[in-house]
Amino acid sequence: MTLDSKLVTLLDIDPHEVIIHKYGSSGFATTWRITTKLPSGEEAQVMFQGEHESLKVLRQCLPTLCPKSYGYGKLDDSSTRYFILTDFFDKSAQSSKEKDVYLVQKLAKLHTAPAPIPDGYTKRPFGFPCTTCCVETPQNNTCSSSWADFYANSRPRFIMKQSEKKNGPDTELSSMVETLCSNVVHGLLGDSHLNSGNAITPVLIHGNLWGGNTTWGKLPGMEVMEQIVFDSSACYAHSEFELGIMKMFGGFGREFMDEYHALVSKTEPVDEFDDRLALYELYHHLNHHAMFGGGYRSGAVSIMRMLIGKYSDS
Template sequence: MTIDSAVAQLLSLDPKETTVSGSGGSSFSSTSKITTKLGDGNEKQFFMKTGSGKEASVMFEGEHASLSAIHNAVPTLCPQSYGHGTLADSPSKHFLVTDFLDLSGRRGSSTSSSAPSLAAKLAKLHSTPAPPPPGESSPKFGFPATTCCGETPQDNSFKSSWAEFYTENRLMFILKRSEKTNGPDEDLRSMIEKTCKKVVPRLIGDDHLNGGKGVTPVIVHGDLWSGNASAGKLPGMEAPEDIVFDSSACYAHSEFELGIMKMFGGFGGSFLKEYHELLPKTEPAEEYTDRVALYELYHHLNHHAMFGGGYKSGAMSIMRNLISRYGD
């Protein structure tokens, strides 16, 4: 397969020295491996996603921004993204190009004794303060691009308050998405509104966390379930290291990351022990488990918005428990 001229131009590749081969895919996109011979005779590989329509364009723009933010903070944690755009030969299709990731190992079993673990890399990521938005003097919660968690394009408009961002940009936002796809649901709306009004300020209010100091926005992957983490080699690596991909980033409370990690499992007690030795739990630490449950709630609601079915019961269970503890 020949390389599209828009991709070749983005990467400054010679089409005569470049081939494109299929490399699997997902429900959202098709994937390919680009192999090219450089001027010095060495071979280099890239990974490309393609998809159709405006949805793919939005998704790839967000993933490019996500990977770039993560890579800038911890270069060995994720593939570098080289750009996104529209295919010249198929103007209805869009693309994203990143480093090719050789998934040749099992997460946690790096053959490089000097390579940091996923817990260490994630702790470093979550210790890196977000940059201020353009024209602002201090960091804010949000992100400069729309990012997609699954197929959901998220509202990442900036907020100064973490509690406000989580209420408006995550819980109330995903309720509206759910009502659009599944129809009105008075019980679900009532529980989410009560959670936003009572539980959010009590558990993650800016005047409550860290003794009233609040939390600093940091970059989070945003969709870090076990299927988006593996071990592999990026360019320049001699041995596999723990890597993440398919990110849906935003600048958030670091513990927000742990919600989806808990929902789908795959990150055991030893991972969390190492992670929190490097990055202690937010105070009050005794409410940590409930904060993670509150953050897990968003992902149950997002899956309900995308797929319907039994995800509502998981969300309702979390809310009933949190409201019983913090709803008075």
């Protein structure tokens, strides 16, 4: 039996490196076991380095936000396996009832606290000093002094190239991404427009914050459980960029967002906030389309059609 191309795409594997065995039984389906190679050491190294550096800088800003990473690298007893070593968080401890440990409070502190300036820079750039992975995608974090330039080049344009490497050419989608980046992004996010023309200050964001990447837990030094985050893809960015994936995958209700915005005001122009949020959510639709194909394309197209129709001059 050969593995169907749909499963090859979904798993992002080499179909020639797969072993399939009939496994188990079911009264209504046929079940199989698929054995394949793990991601290469180079991919694991990049992913673990990005996670390590993300956790390190997040803890510099807010020590109770996430577990500490002690290190990453290649295992001595294996030439192909890599590791990352972090704090264990105890999920059986007593929960705290203090309001200041709720995630909304921590997120607001993260987005308003002065983030450390990366080594080699005189001020915080937009971007990040190393590659980070959003889910499994290595991201282009090349630093820039312009938020609009960084977002256009390192997020939609970059992920579109990754998508075409994996899924093949897509003239319509590629054209829409280019129109969006050329005619919409700078209009919505340009330095002379956003924040009433005052420069946006890069703040540290988690970068992959959805309901599945946060939990209640007790880290070393904590007396009770607090809400903590993990699986970070940190970036120096516009604070509202954080909210795009939070909206896409949920886990944060209206009460959470109302309390957050009571602490972190929406950027001017406020009446464009929903469109900026859609623009930021778009990246994650494109990223998931690059990884999994399928229905994520239609979500991306829907967002781009709306924004291009509303803001494009062409």
